[in-house]
Amino acid sequence: MDIKISVKNLEAFYGKNKVLKNISIDIPRNKVVAIIGPSGCGKSTFLRCLNRMHEVVGGTITGSIQVDGEDLTKTDPVLLRKRLGMVFQKPNPFPTMSIFNNVAAGLRFNGVRNKKILTPIVERSLKQAALWDEVKDNLDDSGVNISGGQQQRLCIARTLAVDPEVILMDEPASALDPISTSKIEELIFELKKNYTIVIVTHNMQQAARVSDSTAFFYMGELIEYDKTTKIFTNPANKQTEDYVTGRFG
Amino acid sequence: METHFDIQLAKLKTRLFKMCSLVDEQVQFALRAIEEEDMSLAEMVVERDKKVDKYDVKIEKICQKLFALNQPVAMDLRLIMSAMTINTNLERIGDIAVNIAENFIRLRTKPAFLEKTKINQMSMIVKEMLRNAIDSFIQNDPKLAEKVIRSDDELDALNAENHKVLIEIMKEDKESIEPAVTFLVTSRELERIGDHATNIAEDVFFIVEAELIKHKYEKFLFSEVENVEKEIDEEIDEDEKRNGDVQKN
Numbered sequence: 187m188d189i190k191i192s193v194k195n196l197e198a199f200y201g202k203n204k205v206l207k208n209i210s211i212d213i214p215r216n217k218v219v220a221i222i223g224p225s226g227c228g229k230s231t232f233l234r235c236l237n238r239m240h241e242v243v244g245g246t247i248t249g250s251i252q253v254d255g256e257d258l259t260k261t262d263p264v265l266l267r268k269r270l271g272m273v274f275q276k277p278n279p280f281p282t283m284s285i286f287n288n289v290a291a292g293l294r295f296n297g298v299r300n301k302k303i304l305t306p307i308v309e310r311s312l313k314q315a316a317l318w319d320e321v322k323d324n325l326d327d328s329g330v331n332i333s334g335g336q337q338q339r340l341c342i343a344r345t346l347a348v349d350p351e352v353i354l355m356d357e358p359a360s361a362l363d364p365i366s367t368s369k370i371e372e373l374i375f376e377l378k379k380n381y382t383i384v385i386v387t388h389n390m391q392q393a394a395r396v397s398d399s400t401a402f403f404y405m406g407e408l409i410e411y412d413k414t415t416k417i418f419t420n421p422a423n424k425q426t427e428d429y430v431t432g433r434f435g
Numbered sequence: 436m437e438t439h440f441d442i443q444l445a446k447l448k449t450r451l452f453k454m455c456s457l458v459d460e461q462v463q464f465a466l467r468a469i470e471e472e473d474m475s476l477a478e479m480v481v482e483r484d485k486k487v488d489k490y491d492v493k494i495e496k497i498c499q500k501l502f503a504l505n506q507p508v509a510m511d512l513r514l515i516m517s518a519m520t521i522n523t524n525l526e527r528i529g530d531i532a533v534n535i536a537e538n539f540i541r542l543r544t545k546p547a548f549l550e551k552t553k554i555n556q557m558s559m560i561v562k563e564m565l566r567n568a569i570d571s572f573i574q575n576d577p578k579l580a581e582k583v584i585r586s587d588d589e590l591d592a593l594n595a596e597n598h599k600v601l602i603e604i605m606k607e608d609k610e611s612i613e614p615a616v617t618f619l620v621t622s623r624e625l626e627r628i629g630d631h632a633t634n635i636a637e638d639v640f641f642i643v644e645a646e647l648i649k650h651k652y653e654k655f656l657f658s659e660v661e662n663v664e665k666e667i668d669e670e671i672d673e674d675e676k677r678n679g680d681v682q683k684n
Binding site for chain 2 (some may be wrong): 414
């Protein structure tokens with residue numbers, strides 16, 4: 187298996203409170219890995235550890251996280267977040283920026299100012315995010331004047347514009363209606379051809395639909411990690427079985 | 436928009452269509468082996484059953500995965516439910532083709548008394564029923580499915596007639612007992628293929644019309660009574676009350 191991210195013995199803390207306990211997991215390249223589990227199980231913390239945002243909120247970690255064999259904890263967080271882009275639960279386009287500038291924001295932050303360079307990248311990113319056809323005539327409109335589903339795809343386009351290797355998604359469709367959710371899910375199938383995706387979701391059906399592998403977290407521990415088909419047809423662990431069948435959590 | 440789920444459904448249909456043509460060929464070849472006294476063709480039917488079994492397992496796995504990962508509803512739900520039962524019926528038809536071929540391999544020659552029986556006529560009807568059942572599924576055609584269901588009685592009558600003829604043959608000539616018993620079984624096997632073809636036709640009704648007509652198609656196809664479903668439900672309720680089957684809450 188071609189491993190993109192290798193996590194070994196990861197423990198995450200808020201002060202003295204241990205929120206992730208001895209997590210070891212390999213995330214394969216160009217696959218979608220879903221992280222499921224009840225509220226407070228540590229799934230979002232795990233995602234934030236992957237791009238060192240856990241440290242931004244005062245957390246600490248032990249253990250190792252490697253991307254393509256390179257130790258994450260020794261990488262500059264700004265450069266790291268360019269490689270591991272993140273999409274959040276609520277669409278968060280920059281409200282004072284146009285659609286175009288929202289997508290170009292990450293590139294501008296990295297020093298790219300030339301519009302001749304920016305324009306094709308913005309177009310490519312919006313096409314990759316399956317939004318181009320809907321906004322191509324209104325690129326100068328505000329990024330918040332489009333629907334919630336479109337805003338979320340705009341945020342995905344913004345993430346794609348800086349050409350990341352990994353996309354981390356934290357409940358990317360939980361604030362969206364079923365049609366927008368379905369568009370995001372279809373987009374995930376397209377994006378995995380070029381990117382490695384880790385998605386945290388409360389919605390088990392969504393995890394089942396979009397992911398290749400699923401990890402079940404409970405109380406900061408990785409209970410089971412296997413192919414999604416296995417997790418949803420014959421999980422090895424009783425707790426996983428109870429969770430996916432809706433008997434607890 | 437063709438979704439990832441649509442692509443998976445199309446894959447299921449393609450596999451099932453391949454299973455249909457494979458099983459159709461198995462029946463054609465088994466009957467032709469008798470007709471032309473072709474031992475190698477009969478042996479080929481036996482050998483190819485492994486392929487039918489592989490398709491059976493593959494289709495069942497696809498259905499299980501589609502149920503577990505996609506929570507199908509409406510037309511999709513009916514299609515996948517029916518795909519499972521159609522697959523089972525096809526696999527059974529494949530087994531029957533093997534039984535017919537193996538029985539003939541044991542006999543090695545076509546007995547002269549066969550012309551006195553209705554085996555040939557049954558073979559023609561079975562081949563047509565199976566072809567129509569498969570076509571009605573591929574083309575989503577309940578009219579053709581109805582034709583299959585209507586043919587089943589004719590097949591049952593011919594089977595009963597064969598029993599009488601073959602028993603007479605056995606009474607007249609002890610030497611004929613062994614081949615006559617073989618063709619008594621073959622007649623029964625042909626009648627069973629008709630039953631399985633009828634089951635497939637019933638599933639076509641379920642997929643297209645959302646009507647569960649199995650075991651009660653006489654009422655659906657030949658009765659003027661409206662709302663048959665309700666009438667049958669009432670009959671079951673009355674039976675249960677009479678037998679004290681209903682739990683007192």
